Amino acid sequence: MSTRERKRSETQARIAGVAARLATERGIAATTVDDVSAAAGIGRATFFRYFDSKELAIASGLSEVGAHVLADVIAEMPASLGPLDAVRAAYARLGEDFDALRPMFLEQAELSRSSSVLFAWTLHLYVDWETAIAEAVEPRFADLADDDPRPRMIGALTMAAARLACDVWVADGGHGDLPALTQRYLAAVHLPGRLDKLTSRRGQTALLRTSDERK
Amino acid sequence: MSTRERKRSETQARIAGVAARLATERGIAATTVDDVSAAAGIGRATFFRYFDSKELAIASGLSEVGAHVLADVIAEMPASLGPLDAVRAAYARLGEDFDALRPMFLEQAELSRSSSVLFAWTLHLYVDWETAIAEAVEPRFADLADDDPRPRMIGALTMAAARLACDVWVADGGHGDLPALTQRYLAAVHLPGRLDKLTSRRGQTALLRTSDERK
DNA sequence: CAGAAAGATGAGACTCAGTATCATTCGACG
DNA sequence: CGTCGAATGATACTGAGTCTCATCTTTCTG
Numbered sequence: 001m002s003t004r005e006r007k008r009s010e011t012q013a014r015i016a017g018v019a020a021r022l023a024t025e026r027g028i029a030a031t032t033v034d035d036v037s038a039a040a041g042i043g044r045a046t047f048f049r050y051f052d053s054k055e056l057a058i059a060s061g062l063s064e065v066g067a068h069v070l071a072d073v074i075a076e077m078p079a080s081l082g083p084l085d086a087v088r089a090a091y092a093r094l095g096e097d098f099d100a101l102r103p104m105f106l107e108q109a110e111l112s113r114s115s116s117v118l119f120a121w122t123l124h125l126y127v128d129w130e131t132a133i134a135e136a137v138e139p140r141f142a143d144l145a146d147d148d149p150r151p152r153m154i155g156a157l158t159m160a161a162a163r164l165a166c167d168v169w170v171a172d173g174g175h176g177d178l179p180a181l182t183q184r185y186l187a188a189v190h191l192p193g194r195l196d197k198l199t200s201r202r203g204q205t206a207l208l209r210t211s212d213e214r215k
Numbered sequence: 216m217s218t219r220e221r222k223r224s225e226t227q228a229r230i231a232g233v234a235a236r237l238a239t240e241r242g243i244a245a246t247t248v249d250d251v252s253a254a255a256g257i258g259r260a261t262f263f264r265y266f267d268s269k270e271l272a273i274a275s276g277l278s279e280v281g282a283h284v285l286a287d288v289i290a291e292m293p294a295s296l297g298p299l300d301a302v303r304a305a306y307a308r309l310g311e312d313f314d315a316l317r318p319m320f321l322e323q324a325e326l327s328r329s330s331s332v333l334f335a336w337t338l339h340l341y342v343d344w345e346t347a348i349a350e351a352v353e354p355r356f357a358d359l360a361d362d363d364p365r366p367r368m369i370g371a372l373t374m375a376a377a378r379l380a381c382d383v384w385v386a387d388g389g390h391g392d393l394p395a396l397t398q399r400y401l402a403a404v405h406l407p408g409r410l411d412k413l414t415s416r417r418g419q420t421a422l423l424r425t426s427d428e429r430k
Numbered sequence: 431c432a433g434a435a436a437g438a439t440g441a442g443a444c445t446c447a448g449t450a451t452c453a454t455t456c457g458a459c460g
Numbered sequence: 461c462g463t464c465g466a467a468t469g470a471t472a473c474t475g476a477g478t479c480t481c482a483t484c485t486t487t488c489t490g
Contacts (some may be wrong), residue, residue, distance in 0.1 A: 004437075004486055032475065044442040048477065052331055114337065116267060123338035124331065149383060153403055156375040164371055167256060188368055190405040219457060219466075247446065258469040412431065 015040045022060025055121035064110040067132040074136040083137035093180025106174035130155035161185040229257045235276025250384035278325040282347040289351040298352035302373045310394025321389035345370035376400040
């Protein structure tokens with residue numbers, strides 16, 4: 001990793017961290033980009049070179065536990081597990097360390113739902129997670145066709161389940177057992193083997209078939 | 216309905232419609248709130264009394280075909296259908312008239328994905344749809360407990376499937392058959408026939424206990 | 431190693447989204 | 461009518477997000 005790349009990712013992480021901390025401390029509205037930039041030791045213009053919006057930086061900082069960690073944990077799961085089981089196991093694994101993170105996690109979850117602008121950006125971030133999950137489970141599919149929708153389906157459905165579990169947990173004031181709740185919601189997600197039909201209609205990637213055939 | 220209420224909803228619809236039209240014609244960035252307000256015959260301040268953000272107004276206008284229509288169609292489906300089947304049938308029903316709407320729908324779908332800000336607000340709107348779907352399918356559950364998550368689960372999972380189908384369709388340039396695509400994605404969504412109960416620390420909440428079939 | 435090339439940064443100016451205030455107007459209702 | 465409360469429009473203000481340009485840093489190349 002070159003010096004340039006390392007500095008860049010360090011700066012990005014620092015901005016996100018500062019943004020999340022300030023937003024947690026004083027609220028989103030009271031946290032200006034100037035504040036974050038100054039606290040992160042960068043210029044205002046540089047801030048926007050790293051994040052498209054203030055909210056995205058905050059949401060990104062709030063979800064450091066998110067996409068990459070989850071993707072890495074998924075990758076570490078036994079190869080014998082199927083895609084869905086691997087995601088469930090990864091969430092279970094993350095849940096083991098949850099107690100220590102609970103207060104922080106609750107605070108951040110409440111923050112991300114406190115402003116509709118921030119919530120919108122959080123949802124936007126979830127789509128990135130979906131993609132990360134999709135990529136992480138890809139190796140667990142045998143005979144995966146190009147543009148096979150199943151990985152993304154896994155990503156989207158499990159994220160939806162995890163989000164709902166988190167919603168319920170937050171609505172309950174964070175008193176419940178989020179990891180267990182998440183497991184139960186995830187248990188409700190199933191991809192039937194039938195989905196194979198989706199991708200192998202006439203032996204090719206039927207879902208994306210297509211303009212060429214029609215023309 | 217009083218004059219005041221009628222005018223209010225008329226104004227709201229007019230703003231959303233104008234916002235969507237202008238954004239479609241000239242792009243989002245080139246569409247200012249002043250433009251929309253002027254074209255809608257209202258003042259700038261009034262605009263923000265109806266919508267929290269420019270993007271929300273546009274997204275709202277783009278999705279008139281959305282939540283309410285879908286919810287109404289779900290409600291019209293035969294009572295014999297279970298929640299999931301009702302949603303699938305509703306999408307199928309909407310798909311029947313799709314050919315006429317296809318160009319407009321594609322244009323709007325591409326627009327909503329053209330800007331990450333607008334996309335974030337679109338995702339935010341999808342959550343409203345999830346809620347609308349959840350409410351629409353509620354009557355199709357027997358023995359529905361308070362705070363039963365199954366309706367929201369139906370909403371979230373079907374919206375995720377529909378969104379992915381739309382993504383794939385848009386990525387393909389809108390050449391494919393979106394209604395059929397949506398049906399295939401929706402077919403991949405299942406709530407298993409028998410699920411565990413959720414025990415929360417706060418008490419016991421029936422959760423995901425039975426199949427989605429109405430009994 | 432020196433200098434060029436490519437990239438990252440900061441400063442400042444600018445547009446426009448979003449908020450707050452206040453006077454005015456409009457609809458509901460007696 | 462006349463009054464009250466809600467809706468509106470004008471205005472001013474803060475801050476997000478964009479753009480340009482000069483400067484500095486890393487990397488490439490001879």
